Amino acid sequence: MGAAAKQQPSSTPVFSQSATTELQLEALTRRLWLSRGCATRRVLPAVCVAAALAAAFVVLSAGGGSPNGMPASLFFDDAQGSEDIPPSNLTAEHLLDGLLTAEFSYRSCRSRYEFDGYHKKSSHKPSPYLIAKLRKQEALQKRCGPGTAAHKKALQRLESGEGAAADVEEDNCRYLVNISFRGLGNRMLAIASAFLYAVLTERVLLVDGGKDVADLFCEPFSGATWLLPPAGQRSPLRHLDDYGMESKESLGNMLQSGAVVASADGNVSWSSPRPPPYVYLHLAGGYGYHDKLFYCGTHQRLLRGVPWLLMRTDSYLVPGLFLTSSFLGDLETMFPEKDATFYHLGRYLFHPTNAVWHAVTSYYRSNLAGADRRVGIQIRVFQEKQPPQQILDQLLSCVRDEKLLPEIAATNDTSSRAVLVTSLNSWYSDRIRGEYGDRVTGGVHQPSHEGRQRSGDPAHDMRALSEMYLLSMCDVLVTSGLSTFGYVAQGLGGLHPWVMARAPSWDKWTEDQAAPDPPCQRALSVEPCFHSPSYYDCAARRDVDLDKLVPYIRRCVDVSWGIKLVNESSSQW
Template sequence: MPRQQHRRQLVYMTNQQHANRWRRLVRGKKECWSKHERHQYWQAGAHVEPSAAFVRQKTEYERMHHRCTEGITDWKAFYFNQSEGKSATADVDGCKYAFLIPGQWHGLGNRIMSLISTFTYAFITHRAILMPDDGILPSLLCNPFAHSSWLIPASQFWAIKADLEKGPRNLAEQPGKHSRGVFCHLDWMTPEDEWTFFCKRTQEEVAEKPFMLFWSDMFFVPPLYFVPSLRARLEALFPDRRVFTHVARYILLPANYLWDRIVRSYHGHLEHHDVLLGLQIRPVDETQEDIFERVLACVTSTQYLPAVILPDQWQAMADDVEDEGLRGAQGESIGVFVAALNGSYASRLSTLYSQGKPYSAQTVSIYSETHDTTERQDDRQQYAAALEEMFLLSFAHRLITSDFSTFGYTAAALAAIDPWSLNIVKRAEVDWRSNDRPVCQRTVSEPCALSIRRQFKCPDGDSHTSDSETAFVRTCPVIDAGLHLELPRIPDFIGAV
């Protein structure tokens, strides 16, 4: 066994022994295992640490959340009493709230985009985030707060939601008689005149409202930087601009049953490799052969995987291999974790690297977890499997994801890895088969805010098209209807630690 691999296994055994001992001590208590163990698995992005200001703000936010939710058992009555100016039994002076409908009728990736964005907004504007206890996310995640819960009874939540929906949508219209709060509806179909939510004057009006209802299916953090007051808070808390990474590592905590599955899969199949490559292939409705060829071209052109000599080419290539020698680290073991709804991609890669001869001294092993062929709404088992795959991808040293995929966005941001993005997702604006498009291209770990452009107008006539203070909010690669944050490049993982 190579010395480096042996050392890593000893470190894991020590960590696992501590984890097992800790779990025995807290057995019977409502402790979240992933909250205490997750950081030991993010190897490539382990150096990405939250700022001291963010750590302090977490403590202050949890204290505020506890004060603003403690003792409230009937949220429906509390909401209407507060809205009508009646006295409340709880000490809620100065408290404001953000109610979240987490991406209904969408996949898990979109729900996570909504959760991270809404929490970020609540975090920087000092609002207590709350959501119904009957949703998909509560079944998958631990409560992140030490002394309060972000869940309220579903029947009470939906009564509040029904009332807030009557209010001004994104404050694009005059509030009128409904003064209880604001309905913030942000998705890829939101018309341009409602993007005024990301304008200075609108946010000044929103700040006066005690209640906000958020419905979204997208990552809407980048345009928050257009509001000077919000930009100042974001820059203080996230000087590296890795907003999604730090927020997701804080609140995206798999429940114990799911975390146990994740770590068992990792230690059972993935952790013993010198290099772990995560490969996420999103589409299921395109020609499999076309996509497989592009996937293979990407993994070899990036040199993440070696090219393969097929059996019928062995004799013809023998002299060249002997003359040139085998490339790659001697004896290096590469594990490839494939996350795809279509299981044929993993099986074809496995066949290719088991029957062919890698044009290097490296060994390649292929692994995958699920083989569902369709994405089913409200299938909790499928959502649990999806979150498991997101975290397993995030434990990789290197990542290749699919363009426009919120699934891939989540994995890359958790890992704090700048992935290569496969140009394989069908969109009306882009022909991925075009010869002038590369098979894959390097992107950043923060997600793209799809569908929003800089060109939207604010009520005061201001625009963001030439704002030098937000020049780092750039148009997403490949498609112009989207914004992302420019980040310093993270170097590739080189070899075993």
């Protein structure tokens, strides 16, 4: 752990359910500020966010804290890092070995430069080629992003319904709009996938900011925004949530409607003289055969000339990109260690805002920093009818079999362990605490218990993001199968989790159904699982076993039909 993580526990109250008011105030103030000032003045989002945080601080300070006694200092801590670190003093650790640049102010987004100090040191470094591609993408975002003449021109053409301009390759300003949905874990995996696709295809990434993205994350690009600006009345970007599998603008439907023609040699081209102004990519779970042709090299060449692509997904598409022939050379050079792909992408893209980061670090210092070993347990229940006791028994069997916590009868274990539990229900942490008692000298901790998932609610998502990062700061991790929440935590922390098998929510649960045996399995890598791959081999024109095509694609231990990236050398983290 870095210097920041080694500080002695402070007296700062823990991040718990009582922090709800603080987060709601901060999120409410941000929305009020955006609606009353920024939205009408068309100010840069980064300026609006900074102003909203300042306004929230005034609101919190004026009352001396929340009605529950939670002081404002939990979210605006000036005890450490109150002064900016001069750019000359930022080390390779601060900059994650070149993933980040020193162009941002330390105070504006403290998580950006403090992240490494709270995580285990890793030998996995970003490749020089990946770093070069990131710098190139940053320049593209700055040259073509919102607020530039190029972006204004592109919007005008889009709203007028014109096809691709003749000089589209000359100005090279093309766009990928991420339409993410579902829970925060799904959305983060979708954004990471869209970002990598944007890098590979040299497109500006724009994220639909209507889903509290600005409340959660700092801007990743200096001098540019990744937030999609409000759309005009005639813009195809105005109602992004309306796009779905049946949309006539989807790639799958265009391939069937005559908008695309195929030649005898298998190549495809647009039937009109120019590519359409935009194409919708439906890549969510349950998508059809024609939509899955997105992963074919011939169809990627078809899409290259389209100025705007709108991508809707709830998955981690990256393993599918590794199976797309036109991207393979770039990807293998960018990520020589395939199982470090999300590890690098997540650390580059996702930097919690100061309010979220303060909640994370305050809770860590108060509850976890003093332990020799931190055990993270993430419980996600997909089957409402599954007995909680069965889930608990499965978890305890996993923990005992893998010796993650002291034996109940052990008398010579002097190490200090702390257990962090994240769940919508406090029942599990209460039972774990009762089971282990004083044998877990660092205590059993659960930051919040929401009862149910409320995706898109700013306060709920802030707590969820905080807990993902707290899990990533643990030494070992036990996660629930199929859970994207767990995927993000393991990827950010570079942790090989023990994964508890879970029945998917669409399967019927029977009362006499036995618990999984074994109770958990070690994941093959820290990479997230891609739940909905295309098994179609574009070259062979038939379905194939994807885990037999290349040595770095394997089936997931928690999702038999899913695939994930592993390292060819099978090196351990």
